[in-house]
Amino acid sequence: LLQLFIPLNFLGMVYRQIKYSLADMDLIFKLMEEQPEVQDRPNAPALVLKAGEVQFSHVGFSYVPERQILRDVNFTIRPGQKLAVVGHSGAGKSTLSRLLFRFYDVTSGAVLVDGQDVQAVTQESLRQVIGVVPQDTVLFNNTIYYNLAYGRPEASQEEIEAAAGMAHIRQFIESLPQGYQTLVGERGLKLSGGEKQRIAIARAILKRPRILVFDEATSSLDTQTEQAILETMQEVAENHTTLVIAHRLSTVVDADQILVMDEGRIIEQGTHRQLLTQGGVYRDMWLLQQEERQMQLEQAE
Numbered sequence: 001l002l003q004l005f006i007p008l009n010f011l012g013m014v015y016r017q018i019k020y021s022l023a024d025m026d027l028i029f030k031l032m033e034e035q036p037e038v039q040d041r042p043n044a045p046a047l048v049l050k051a052g053e054v055q056f057s058h059v060g061f062s063y064v065p066e067r068q069i070l071r072d073v074n075f076t077i078r079p080g081q082k083l084a085v086v087g088h089s090g091a092g093k094s095t096l097s098r099l100l101f102r103f104y105d106v107t108s109g110a111v112l113v114d115g116q117d118v119q120a121v122t123q124e125s126l127r128q129v130i131g132v133v134p135q136d137t138v139l140f141n142n143t144i145y146y147n148l149a150y151g152r153p154e155a156s157q158e159e160i161e162a163a164a165g166m167a168h169i170r171q172f173i174e175s176l177p178q179g180y181q182t183l184v185g186e187r188g189l190k191l192s193g194g195e196k197q198r199i200a201i202a203r204a205i206l207k208r209p210r211i212l213v214f215d216e217a218t219s220s221l222d223t224q225t226e227q228a229i230l231e232t233m234q235e236v237a238e239n240h241t242t243l244v245i246a247h248r249l250s251t252v253v254d255a256d257q258i259l260v261m262d263e264g265r266i267i268e269q270g271t272h273r274q275l276l277t278q279g280g281v282y283r284d285m286w287l288l289q290q291e292e293r294q295m296q297l298e299q300a301e
């Protein structure tokens with residue numbers, strides 16, 4: 001019986017995750033491998049979306065009991081504001097976005113959206129209000145149209161074109177002989193890293209979420225593409241509550257608030273200017289990055 005139960009349970013989970021239109025297939029696969037299912041409470045109400053405030057209150061978290069990943073994390077992103085998180089690899093930055101989306105439940109404290117604990121509302125209603133642009137976008141082996149509309153299958157052609165326009169990928173798509181019907185993915189047209197990210201941005205726009213999460217790609221795009229993607233993200237983030245998991249400091253300069261994380265704790269918090277003046281870890285990171293840029297420029301000459 002157990003043997004029968006496990007695959008059924010597993011399939012049910014896959015189905016539900018697809019139904020909820022998670023940000024991306026790679027996330028679905030990660031979930032399938034790694035995550036015990038997070039359950040809705042019996043009779044959980046839907047989230048009542050107001051202005052779109054996000055709050056982490058004394059959040060502690062561990063994936064496995066032996067290893068604490070987040071420790072007493074506190075911050076609020078006011079409606080329409082942008083919060084950027086920086087820190088070394090493994091500091092726990094992406095974990096914050098996973099907890100906001102409720103891929104996992106916090107071990108202590110709470111994550112709140114408009115004052116409502118994400119554990120108390122249905123996952124479906126929570127995920128509807130959050131658009132995610134993931135680190136690495138995996139495309140379906142299907143048309144560009146399908147890949148865009150995945151965020152909101154009932155979207156009209158006009159809405160899809162408008163979203164592609166906002167993500168600065170419309171011209172490119174329309175220049176292809178088969179336009180939106182072009183097949184992409186493993187068996188179709190191979191898109192560059194930057195183009196894939198634009199598709200992910202357009203998907204997120206189509207969902208019309210109040211809250212946006214950008215998990216910046218760690219893989220390096222060329223500087224020009226990176227800059228262009230950055231500008232697109234800034235345009236899209238306008239008027240949305242935005243959480244940016246940043247891997248490059250150039251992304252965070254204009255943020256309303258920057259968190260510097262280290263080993264699961266917030267060690268510094270403030271605006272770019274405040275943190276530079278404070279003269280701590282952020283300032284060191286900034287100076288180091290400036291030096292690296294300078295060296296790159298000199299090498300290029």
Ligand code: ATP
Nearest residue numbers: 034063064069087088089090091092093094095096
């Ligand atoms: P990066 O900048 O490299 O993306 P990050 O700061 O976003 O890193 P997280 O992805 O939040 O880091 O991971 C924080 C820690 O949690 C890491 O040490 C990682 O190994 C661990 N971790 C991440 N996912 C899991 C998981 N599913 N199970 C167990 N440990 C995990």
